[in-house]
Amino acid sequence: MKRSMHSLLGFGLVGALLVVVLLGFVWLPYDPLAIDLDHTLAAPSLAHWLGTDEFGRDVASRAMLGARISLLIAIQTVAISIVVGTALGLVVGFLRGWTERVIMTFSDALLAFPGILLALALVAVMGSSRHSIVIALAIAYLPATVRVVRGSVISIREREYVEASRVAGDSALYTMWRIVLPNALPPILVLATSLFGWVILSESALSFLGVGVPPPLPTWGNMLSSARPYMYAASWLSIAPGLCIVATLLGINMLGDALRDRLDPRDN
Amino acid sequence: MSERLLTIEDLRIEAGERVLLEGLSFAVAAGERLAIVGESGSGKTLATRAIPGLLAPGLERVSGTIHFEGRELTALGERGLRSVRGAGIGLVFQEPMTSLNPALPIGVQLAEGLKLHRGLDDAEVRRRSIDMLARVQIADPEACLARYPHEFSGGMRQRIMLASVLLLEPRLLIADEPTTALDTLSQREVLQLMVALTREMGTALLLITHDLGLVAEYTDRVIVLEKGVMVEEGMTADVLARPKHPYTAKLIGSLPRKDGDRAAIAPDAPAALRIEHVRVDYPGKAGLFRAGAPIRVIDDVTLDVRAGEIVALVGASGSGKTTLGRTALGLKPLAGGRILFDGNDIAKLDRAGERAFRRDAQLVFQDPFSSLPPHLRIGEIVGAALRHVPGLSAAERQDRIRATLDDVGLAGFEDRRPHQMSGGQRQRVAIARAIASEPRLVVADEPVSALDVTIQLQVLTLLQRIQRDRGFACLFITHDLAVVEQIADRVIVLEKGRIVEQGPTDAVFAAPSHDYTRRLLAASPALALTETLAAQQ
Numbered sequence: 001m002k003r004s005m006h007s008l009l010g011f012g013l014v015g016a017l018l019v020v021v022l023l024g025f026v027w028l029p030y031d032p033l034a035i036d037l038d039h040t041l042a043a044p045s046l047a048h049w050l051g052t053d054e055f056g057r058d059v060a061s062r063a064m065l066g067a068r069i070s071l072l073i074a075i076q077t078v079a080i081s082i083v084v085g086t087a088l089g090l091v092v093g094f095l096r097g098w099t100e101r102v103i104m105t106f107s108d109a110l111l112a113f114p115g116i117l118l119a120l121a122l123v124a125v126m127g128s129s130r131h132s133i134v135i136a137l138a139i140a141y142l143p144a145t146v147r148v149v150r151g152s153v154i155s156i157r158e159r160e161y162v163e164a165s166r167v168a169g170d171s172a173l174y175t176m177w178r179i180v181l182p183n184a185l186p187p188i189l190v191l192a193t194s195l196f197g198w199v200i201l202s203e204s205a206l207s208f209l210g211v212g213v214p215p216p217l218p219t220w221g222n223m224l225s226s227a228r229p230y231m232y233a234a235s236w237l238s239i240a241p242g243l244c245i246v247a248t249l250l251g252i253n254m255l256g257d258a259l260r261d262r263l264d265p266r267d268n
Numbered sequence: 269m270s271e272r273l274l275t276i277e278d279l280r281i282e283a284g285e286r287v288l289l290e291g292l293s294f295a296v297a298a299g300e301r302l303a304i305v306g307e308s309g310s311g312k313t314l315a316t317r318a319i320p321g322l323l324a325p326g327l328e329r330v331s332g333t334i335h336f337e338g339r340e341l342t343a344l345g346e347r348g349l350r351s352v353r354g355a356g357i358g359l360v361f362q363e364p365m366t367s368l369n370p371a372l373p374i375g376v377q378l379a380e381g382l383k384l385h386r387g388l389d390d391a392e393v394r395r396r397s398i399d400m401l402a403r404v405q406i407a408d409p410e411a412c413l414a415r416y417p418h419e420f421s422g423g424m425r426q427r428i429m430l431a432s433v434l435l436l437e438p439r440l441l442i443a444d445e446p447t448t449a450l451d452t453l454s455q456r457e458v459l460q461l462m463v464a465l466t467r468e469m470g471t472a473l474l475l476i477t478h479d480l481g482l483v484a485e486y487t488d489r490v491i492v493l494e495k496g497v498m499v500e501e502g503m504t505a506d507v508l509a510r511p512k513h514p515y516t517a518k519l520i521g522s523l524p525r526k527d528g529d530r531a532a533i534a535p536d537a538p539a540a541l542r543i544e545h546v547r548v549d550y551p552g553k554a555g556l557f558r559a560g561a562p563i564r565v566i567d568d569v570t571l572d573v574r575a576g577e578i579v580a581l582v583g584a585s586g587s588g589k590t591t592l593g594r595t596a597l598g599l600k601p602l603a604g605g606r607i608l609f610d611g612n613d614i615a616k617l618d619r620a621g622e623r624a625f626r627r628d629a630q631l632v633f634q635d636p637f638s639s640l641p642p643h644l645r646i647g648e649i650v651g652a653a654l655r656h657v658p659g660l661s662a663a664e665r666q667d668r669i670r671a672t673l674d675d676v677g678l679a680g681f682e683d684r685r686p687h688q689m690s691g692g693q694r695q696r697v698a699i700a701r702a703i704a705s706e707p708r709l710v711v712a713d714e715p716v717s718a719l720d721v722t723i724q725l726q727v728l729t730l731l732q733r734i735q736r737d738r739g740f741a742c743l744f745i746t747h748d749l750a751v752v753e754q755i756a757d758r759v760i761v762l763e764k765g766r767i768v769e770q771g772p773t774d775a776v777f778a779a780p781s782h783d784y785t786r787r788l789l790a791a792s793p794a795l796a797l798t799e800t801l802a803a804q805q
Binding site: 164168183 | 641643705
């Protein structure tokens with residue numbers, strides 16, 4: 001009962017996010033970049049549901065566009081991190097030996113830096129743009145992916161059906177791809193959902209620190225960052241993007257939990 | 269019958285809507301040894317878990333009374349039950365690896381119960397613990413107190429478990445498949461100790477088992493459960509000699525026994541598989557800065573398996589029989605010697621030769637649950653080796669898969685997945701997978717030891733028929749001499765990585781020449797039972 005409530009709420013929140021993003025492609029209340037100096041820092045009203053910012057831009061429109069950009073960055077980052085991390089983890093966990101030692105040494109070295117610090121340094125080197133944020137975050141979260149996949153693969157390669165594949169005459173590549181990978185997927189999928197949440201948070205953090213997506217394009221993070229001076233004068237500026245981040249993370253984490261429960265073989 | 273110790277009446281256990289046990293009534297007299305037999309799903313374990321109030325969550329005792337030493341256990345609360353457990357009713361479970369706490373030394377675990385139930389001082393607890401460890405024949409019981417469970421073998425652990433339970437001098441000992449995880453020799457030691465000690469202490473023994481051989485050898489009375497219902501009850505000797513219920517008769521009929529003639533293979537026939545002076549090492553425990561000294565698990569083994577014969581490889585756990593089976597298929601690196609398949613050294617095969625070898629030499633695994641990839645359909649699993657048969661079209665491959673499944677009695681199962689099948693069906697799939705590429709050598713590693721007795725017989729008979737039809741060479745690895753008696757033409761006995769005896773099955777069983785073989789034969793209760801039953805007929 002409680003479990004299904006959780007997954008329902010998760011689906012609801014993530015679904016709402018998707019609707020907002022898709023709606024943003026066809027209709028936005030105002031142009032999110034249009035400056036209107038006559039109506040700066042206006043409180044929420046019927047005309048501007050979530051108020052306007054210091055340049056008179058509509059906060060609701062900016063949050064909708066910000067959702068699209070944040071989501072796009074998250075999807076790209078998770079995709080790169082999961083694909084590359086799965087490939088590396090699969091090879092490393094299946095072959096073991098010196099391949100494992102070399103790759104894991106690199107991976108552990110990366111893991112030694114806090115993810116956000118590493119991303120910060122990478123963005124600083126590459127210059128701040130959407131692409132460099134995606135690449136920096138993907139690299140920052142790569143070691144975690146490699147570790148999870150490797151662990152899962154190591155436990156699976158000891159199963160007898162993997163040995164059976166070898167006895168049948170399959171090549172190592174075939175065994176990895178067709179036998180080991182499908183059975184290693186559940187933890188990878190669960191990781192992907194949590195990663196999604198982490199990336200949205202990290203991207204917000206980077207934007208907040210000023211190395212994220214450069215203005216005037218809005219993301220939840222840089223909206224929060226530019227709202228800081230007006231915390232008391234115009235609290236809606238911080239509340240809107242803040243609530244967006246909280247609701248999205250909550251939804252994704254609940255979805256991840258629901259997914260984990262579904263994929264747990266003990267439940268079958 | 270003397271005084272009644274335990275009386276169970278009309279016990280019924282349900283899990284949600286499902287009835288797992290129904291209308292079970294029986295009594296245990298003081299000092300009596302009673303067996304409950306049944307296959308998996310018969311409810312034999314549930315019945316005994318319910319007695320001390322240890323049913324798993326989700327299971328519910330819907331009705332029934334459990335009367336023990338003048339007290340109604342179902343009316344007692346958790347507190348009251350705790351005073352009965354241990355002191356009144358002792359329990360020994362199947363898995364000695366998990367029933368002792370790995371983080372505490374033996375001495376602490378033995379003392380726990382004594383302090384809780386008897387309130388003895390430390391010196392007395394220590395004295396009694398040492399005394400009891402000596403009685404279960406642990407060498408150097410004083411030193412044992414300070415050691416941890418992982419330092420002992422499975423058989424020793426189960427004896428320590430027995431000691432910890434008997435320390436409290438319970439009136440009833442419930443042993444749930446206490447030796448199923450042990451090899452033949454340790455099984456005999458543990459059970460003989462259990463029987464001797466309970467007799468000495470006047471403790472009644474309730475033995476839960478699937479093994480009729482153990483029932484025959486160690487118990488007075490027997491109850492047979494089938495799918496949660498008691499179908500037969502009586503004195504052990506009577507029930508085994510003259511079963512009244514068809515299910516009991518079926519269980520007894522499923523005991524492996526020799527049927528048909530041994531294959532007559534000319535001793536000079538060319539060997540399909542020849543293992544020559546093979547040695548296999550495992551890496552030893554490594555230090556921080558040095559590699560460990562290798563441990564020799566197979567030591568100078570030479571053997572032949574000829575086309576058309578089944579050669580049994582027997583030995584206790586740790587004898588290296590599984591390793592040897594894998595080695596024969598080229599799955600383990602050799603430390604010495606060579607393996608010849610059809611006269612060719614498999615280490616020197618070219619690519620094409622290796623591919624042919626992989627097709628021609630197959631393996632049937634022990635555990636049908638972990639040996640089938642869960643995400644594939646049965647058709648794909650069975651056809652795995654067929655992908656590597658050159659010149660086989662997709663349609664021909666499907667035909668071969670269908671024919672093979674038909675041969676193992678699973679026609680029409682191509683589209684199922686492993687989790688939709690029973691253990692016996694899965695093992696048929698494993699056999700189908702091994703024979704689909706028409707191999708000339710099949711290594712079968714304990715293929716029936718994870719199965720229920722009645723299923724065991726079906727799978728063995730199937731394997732035997734297919735082997736006779738197709739005439740491949742078969743290396744059959746097992747710890748169960750009764751199975752060897754039924755299926756093998758020749759037998760090879762392995763002890764600590766060395767062959768100690770080999771020869772035609774009948775000759776070896778009739779006159780074993782090595783002491784280890786004699787001990788294995790003497791320790792096989794199923795073999796003893798089939799002989800007794802055969803003599804009675």
